[in-house]
Amino acid sequence: MVPVFAPLSVVPVRGEGSRLWDQQGRDYIDFGAGVAVTSLGHAHPVLLKALQEQAAKVWHISNYYTNEPALRLAAKLCAATFAERVFFCNSGAEANEAALKLARKRAVDKYGPEKIDIIAFNGSFHGRTFFTVSVGGQAKYSSGMGPNPAGIVHIDLHDEAALRRAVGKNTCAIIVEPVVGESGVVPVKPEFLKLLRDLATEHDAALIFDEVQSGNGRTGALYAYMNTGVQPDILTTAKGLGGGFPIGAMLTTAAIADAHFTPGVHGSTFGGNPLACAVAEATFDIISSPEVLAEVRRKAAHAATRLRAIGEKYGCFQEVRESGLWLGCELKPEYAGRAGAFMGAAAESGVLVLVAGPNVVRIATSLVITDEELDTGLDRFDSACQRFFAA
Ligand SMILES: *Cc1c(COP(=O)(O)O)cnc(C)c1O
Numbered sequence: 001m002v003p004v005f006a007p008l009s010v011v012p013v014r015g016e017g018s019r020l021w022d023q024q025g026r027d028y029i030d031f032g033a034g035v036a037v038t039s040l041g042h043a044h045p046v047l048l049k050a051l052q053e054q055a056a057k058v059w060h061i062s063n064y065y066t067n068e069p070a071l072r073l074a075a076k077l078c079a080a081t082f083a084e085r086v087f088f089c090n091s092g093a094e095a096n097e098a099a100l101k102l103a104r105k106r107a108v109d110k111y112g113p114e115k116i117d118i119i120a121f122n123g124s125f126h127g128r129t130f131f132t133v134s135v136g137g138q139a140k141y142s143s144g145m146g147p148n149p150a151g152i153v154h155i156d157l158h159d160e161a162a163l164r165r166a167v168g169k170n171t172c173a174i175i176v177e178p179v180v181g182e183s184g185v186v187p188v189k190p191e192f193l194k195l196l197r198d199l200a201t202e203h204d205a206a207l208i209f210d211e212v213q214s215g216n217g218r219t220g221a222l223y224a225y226m227n228t229g230v231q232p233d234i235l236t237t238a239k240g241l242g243g244g245f246p247i248g249a250m251l252t253t254a255a256i257a258d259a260h261f262t263p264g265v266h267g268s269t270f271g272g273n274p275l276a277c278a279v280a281e282a283t284f285d286i287i288s289s290p291e292v293l294a295e296v297r298r299k300a301a302h303a304a305t306r307l308r309a310i311g312e313k314y315g316c317f318q319e320v321r322e323s324g325l326w327l328g329c330e331l332k333p334e335y336a337g338r339a340g341a342f343m344g345a346a347a348e349s350g351v352l353v354l355v356a357g358p359n360v361v362r363i364a365t366s367l368v369i370t371d372e373e374l375d376t377g378l379d380r381f382d383s384a385c386q387r388f389f390a391a
Pocket residue numbers: 090091092093094096125126127128177181182210211212213214238239
């Protein structure tokens with residue numbers, strides 16, 4: 001394979017719940033969930049059944065036809081959110097690509113070719129297609145590949161003055177992650193989201209919430225926007241949506257979709273695939289239940305309390321940010337840049353964690369992790385911290 005990844009030496013071969021086993025039969029507690037993807041853990045019986053049942057019926061039929069799992073999933077997503085229309089695709093980047101194209105199309109249709117400016121935030125991540133790396137706020141992902149698409153402005157999160165300078169009559173979209181994931185699990189202040197909403201409305205620009213990582217129960221709300229009091233015009237999601245089966249979705253209103261995403265304007269060969277939609281529907285049925293979401297919040301509070309205590313014991317974290325079962329442990333300045341190395345140490349201690357940039361250890365567990373798995377993982381995390389930071 002091309003060397004764009006630098007995988008750890010551990011090769012997981014089997015999983016069950018929040019445990020994974022490697023080629024040597026060693027077990028690990030999975031605190032990464034495949035980067036916030038396996039929202040119901042590994043080998044969940046309900047998802048297995050949904051996959052097997054659909055696999056025996058039909059795998060793929062293309063978008064020349066529709067299919068029952070896609071229709072059902074779209075109806076459920078619309079019933080549970082602000083949305084009235086859904087576009088299915090296969091990843092977060094594709095969902096954002098669709099959102100950005102739709103926002104541009106809408107603005108150009110309504111106001112002409114000048115209204116193409118997209119406001120985005122430094123440090124944000126929206127995927128790896130050329131449009132989404134250009135909109136994402138991390139130059140290292142978008143530079144060195146020739147000219148980037150025009151009309152994209154990056155400003156700092158929470159910089160109200162810069163925002164007011166940047167937004168204008170040619171703004172077609174403002175795109176933000178309500179909780180910034182790859183840059184450290186940082187929740188955006190609700191008053192700032194409100195300001196984005198007001199400015200987008202004032203200039204008739206689309207407000208896009210990238211909930212690829214924050215969506216599908218991750219924060220303890222079904223979608224993070226539901227806890228902010230601010231409603232977007234377009235919402236993108238993927239990662240946890242399929243519980244491990246690749247699927248992405250862009251959600252929007254009928255007014256926007258029906259006028260501007262007409263037949264032929266956008267598409268996808270695999271988008272809305274029946275297998276993906278069947279598994280996502282089964283996943284959605286579980287994570288959208290109030291009981292499961294309440295459990296996410298209870299377990300998240302427990303995990304945050306223990307992680308803060310671990311941080312005090314070894315003097316390693318300056319802050320532990322909790323957004324549901326999605327936690328960012330920010331290293332103290334003396335350990336700056338060492339999150340990646342800690343990830344290896346944690347694996348040696350039998351717990352698989354993530355990073356979010358060089359200074360934040362990120363944890364994203366299954367949303368249905370058991371108390372036993374959570375505490376065993378935290379015990380192993382404690383041992384890893386002792387070896388790595390106290391040694
Ligand atoms: C992971 C992620 C993406 C990209 O998703 P892919 O499925 O890798 O294309 C986009 N936005 C956010 C916020 C993400 O966390």
